[in-house]
Amino acid sequence: MVKKNYKTVLIVIGSLLLLYGIVWISTRKPQMPADLKATIDSLTNANKQLIEHQKQIDSTIAANEAEVHKVDLEIHNIKEKTTVIKEYYHEISQQVDHYDATQVDSFFKSRYNY
Amino acid sequence: MKYILIILVSLLPVLAKSQDTIKIPTQVAKQIAKELVSCDSLKAIHELTKEQLTLTEQKVILKDSIISGHVQKGIMYEERIKNEQLKFETQGLWVDELRKQNKRLKVKLVFTKITLGGVIGGLTYLYFTK
Numbered sequence: 001m002v003k004k005n006y007k008t009v010l011i012v013i014g015s016l017l018l019l020y021g022i023v024w025i026s027t028r029k030p031q032m033p034a035d036l037k038a039t040i041d042s043l044t045n046a047n048k049q050l051i052e053h054q055k056q057i058d059s060t061i062a063a064n065e066a067e068v069h070k071v072d073l074e075i076h077n078i079k080e081k082t083t084v085i086k087e088y089y090h091e092i093s094q095q096v097d098h099y100d101a102t103q104v105d106s107f108f109k110s111r112y113n114y
Numbered sequence: 115m116k117y118i119l120i121i122l123v124s125l126l127p128v129l130a131k132s133q134d135t136i137k138i139p140t141q142v143a144k145q146i147a148k149e150l151v152s153c154d155s156l157k158a159i160h161e162l163t164k165e166q167l168t169l170t171e172q173k174v175i176l177k178d179s180i181i182s183g184h185v186q187k188g189i190m191y192e193e194r195i196k197n198e199q200l201k202f203e204t205q206g207l208w209v210d211e212l213r214k215q216n217k218r219l220k221v222k223l224v225f226t227k228i229t230l231g232g233v234i235g236g237l238t239y240l241y242f243t244k
Binding site: 005006009010012013016017019020023024026030032033036039040043044046047050051053054057058060061064065067068071072074075078079081082085086088089090092093096097099100101104105107108111 | 172173179208
């Protein structure tokens with residue numbers, strides 16, 4: 001009776017170990033498939049390159065904006081010059097209003113050297 | 115007669131000059147002078163305006179360049195978003211696979227417990243019934 005049980009127990013243990021082996025083989029350590037990994041890596045690299053390119057564009061934009069700032073300053077200076085010139089010639093024009101005949105004559109003389 | 119000729123010759127430039135000279139009223143001369151001053155002012159302003167125009171054209175070119183840079187960046191953002199979406203989809207496939215494997219691992223754990231329990235129970239039984 002004991003021998004029969006002994007055999008049965010051994011068979012059960014053997015069966016369990018066999019079953020465990022089958023389960024162990026069917027559940028290996030999870031690894032990402034190579035094609036998925038390659039796809040994700042290539043997309044990550046593509047995005048890295050795009051980010052680098054965007055940084056280069058950012059630096060170009062910053063340089064152009066600095067140039068625009070310089071041009072704006074120059075335009076501002078020209079506007080100021082224009083204002084000064086307008087005021088200068090306005091004053092001269094007002095002075096001409098008060099010229100007498102001799103001053104008008106000297107105006108033309110100095111202008112045309114006769 | 116000789117003296118008269120000399121006097122006439124010496125007066126000739128004066129006479130000639132008086133023929134080239136015109137007389138205009140002072141008010142008209144003033145008006146002309148004012149218009150000449152205005153003309154000078156306009157010439158100077160015209161030169162500055164030309165300079166300003168050149169600078170403004172430069173500014174427009176630079177602004178165009180800036181705009182095209184921003185457009186390029188926008189296109190790149192769209193590409194990056196597409197790539198991220200593809201990555202997300204690809205990772206979704208992997209997540210599905212991991213879920214399946216997780217289920218298998220849970221089954222494995224159950225079998226490990228059962229096996230260990232059976233083996234330990236069997237060995238204990240054998241030890242005591244020996």
